[in-house]
Amino acid sequence: MPRVPGQIDQAKTEAILDAAVEVIGERGLAAPMEAIARRAGVSKQTVYNHYGSKAELMRALMQRRVEAITAPLREPGAVENPAEALEAYARSVLETVITTKRYSMMRVIILGSGELPDVAKEVYEAGPLSARRQLAAFLKTETELGRLKVEDFDQAAEFFSGMVMGHSQLRSLLRLPSEKTQEEYGRLAKEAAARFMKAYAP
Template structure:
């Protein structure tokens, strides 16, 4: 995974602004304004524009930070030969994040506003889910080269794994249907999806050299 794709470090002021953006996305979706962010973060709108540029650029930075945190798990996992444990940690963190109430609410509001704010919506997807899938694909390709997974299209493998981890839980939340709303249930699903992925892409067994020898008969 190319470290240059990860976001730069942030300071305390960035953290206040990013926290404000995340909270406002959960309340207002794409209708969120820079005025509201400035008020929530306790700074001026001029400071926001001078430090982050446009609202779209600010959203990009916030999403990059989240993807950077998730990708950091993968980078650390590359140092371990325990593939199942690495994927299970990733899956568990993924599910925990998207089961936070403000995250689910933000996703619903953003989806509802996507047609009205298409550029912002595309930015959020490209820098969020799209970037995470790319990072995961790069990690999977490295794992395949180490012989820990059967080599296949790493981008398809990454998309499949994320779909398996997500399951139908987010749709159930969106339609106010009972879902995996506790850590134990999410852990069981993470184990099920990761184990299914590992079975599907288990390395090919090594070929056993033939031991047949010509026999001489007297």
């Protein structure tokens, strides 16, 4: 069955973003858009039609990543089961941090941030900052429903992220092997959610 135009556009978008992750991970933040287009199997103009600049492309990459990481906060029943939602969110965060292939792009972004500060700004705002704000919004909803008692939602979101990430993020950025197994990370996510719920219990 042939795909409709909207499906074709979406397929090209995903191909471009997937190619950008690979090419930028291999060649750095200054990788030319032509190389991304070749890897995606599209023309350079097609890439620019979708994303007018490298900064816009990186913002789209980060938005897609954040959508995947924060998905547990939007799952049906998440609001009714905040402990489970926070645990699932923590697992999602850890999966991104400890999977070297997915996190290699963040390393090259950091390396190239001095030369391309506008791109670095887009990455931060669409990535870490957006994820924290979505978590803060979730905590606000839970507080309004009486399941949590949080006064500073942004601060609490930062606390939870710090509990989950710990030194794992730094080890990943330094290309050091993980100190924990997948099972241990799962237990960490569960413990972080439990302690957070206890700390902010109404």
